[in-house]
Amino acid sequence: MIIPTFLKWVGGKRKLLKHIDKHLPKKIDRYFEPFLGGCSVFFYIKQKYNPRYSMISDINKDLIETYKAVRDNPKELIKYIKYFKKNHSEKFYYATREKLNKNKLIGIKRCAAFIYINKTCFNGIYRVNSKNEFNVPFGKYKNPKVFNEATIYLASKLLKGVKIVCQDYEKLKNYVEKGDFVYLDPCFDPLKKTSFVNYTPKRFSDEYNERMALFVAELNRRGVKILFSNNDTPNIRDLYQTKDYFKINLIYSFRSVGSLGKYREQTPELLLNNYNK
Numbered sequence: 001m002i003i004p005t006f007l008k009w010v011g012g013k014r015k016l017l018k019h020i021d022k023h024l025p026k027k028i029d030r031y032f033e034p035f036l037g038g039c040s041v042f043f044y045i046k047q048k049y050n051p052r053y054s055m056i057s058d059i060n061k062d063l064i065e066t067y068k069a070v071r072d073n074p075k076e077l078i079k080y081i082k083y084f085k086k087n088h089s090e091k092f093y094y095a096t097r098e099k100l101n102k103n104k105l106i107g108i109k110r111c112a113a114f115i116y117i118n119k120t121c122f123n124g125i126y127r128v129n130s131k132n133e134f135n136v137p138f139g140k141y142k143n144p145k146v147f148n149e150a151t152i153y154l155a156s157k158l159l160k161g162v163k164i165v166c167q168d169y170e171k172l173k174n175y176v177e178k179g180d181f182v183y184l185d186p187c188f189d190p191l192k193k194t195s196f197v198n199y200t201p202k203r204f205s206d207e208y209n210e211r212m213a214l215f216v217a218e219l220n221r222r223g224v225k226i227l228f229s230n231n232d233t234p235n236i237r238d239l240y241q242t243k244d245y246f247k248i249n250l251i252y253s254f255r256s257v258g259s260l261g262k263y264r265e266q267t268p269e270l271l272l273n274n275y276n277k
Contacts, residue, residue, distance in 0.1 A: 003045055006070065006115065006147060007063075008124025009038035011188060013229070016269075017044050019251040025225055025271050026128040030180040034169035036063065037130040041183050046158045053270070055175060057165040060126075064166040071159035074152050080112030085146040093120055093138045101133040115254070119146045151266075155241075170215055178223035186212055188231040213239045214225045218246050225275045232268040245274045 006218070013020060017040060028049040033042050036058040044056065065180055069077045081216055084096065094183075098115050099105045105113050118124060119135040127133050176182065187211055218228055220243075230236045232250060240246050249271040 003040050005038045005040050006151050006155055007038050007118050010125055012038035014040040014042055015160045016253055020262055023249055023271055025275055026277055027183060028181045032172055032182045034172050035185045043158055055163040057167050059168055061166045066111040066114050067164050069108050070152055070156050073108055074156040076108050077112055078149055078152060080109045081115055081147045084112055090138045097134060116146055120144045124237045176224050181225045184228040189233045189236050197271035220274050228272040232270045232272050236270060240272055246272045248272055
């Protein structure tokens with residue numbers, strides 16, 4: 001199976017799909033994923049189950065608009081990505097980043113710039129400051145692979161008919177029904193105080209985890225099937241291991257973010273589900 005991810009994303013699940021697959025339900029009729037990121041889990045589920053209805057969402061507007069552009073107008077998107085790739089240089093990168101932050105790029109050209117910046121910034125990190133400005137420095141790659149036409153066209157095909165929405169994850173409560181399947185891959189509880197968590201201007205906090213736990217409990221009460229990823233931390237175990245409806249499964253992920261080699265190693269990750277296969 002080809003997984004047509006066209007973005008780099010911290011915490012992406014592409015390399016973990018074989019482990020995630022072991023914990024998926026036998027049938028998925030209606031699928032929801034409110035923390036979209038790199039979209040690898042959706043692409044996998046779309047091809048394996050072909051759900052009758054799918055909604056994928058995220059609070060990151062540029063991310064969502066880019067997925068819409070891939071779905072609706074891949075040809076024009078590719079035309080603009082070629083322009084950015086052709087002009088690639090350190091100076092051009094910073095000029096493009098500034099235009100994005102100053103909202104001087106709009107429409108499909110902005111989506112193309114988003115992909116270009118994502119594939120040429122340092123380590124493929126998406127990070128913003130308190131002003132919601134993307135502030136990741138230039139990645140010094142000799143020949144960055146900005147895009148692949150076949151990948152974008154396959155992604156476009158798989159996204160056809162899919163509802164793509166920019167919204168907070170709690171809005172999902174307006175759509176889900178008993179028997180629906182939701183995959184949750186939120187910002188992880190940090191393994192250490194300096195861990196990367198800056199996907200949005202608002203800093204990560206314990207209140208975020210507590211709010212998430214209440215949301216998960218509400219979905220469970222409604223009879224929604226949940227698969228939930230997070231770091232194996234005491235905080236997460238305290239929040240969920242006492243919930244008798246959850247099974248806690250341990251898998252290992254390879255973290256590739258970090259300037260030092262010691263941070264590029266296998267890390268235990270929790271995969272929780274509230275259903276029998």
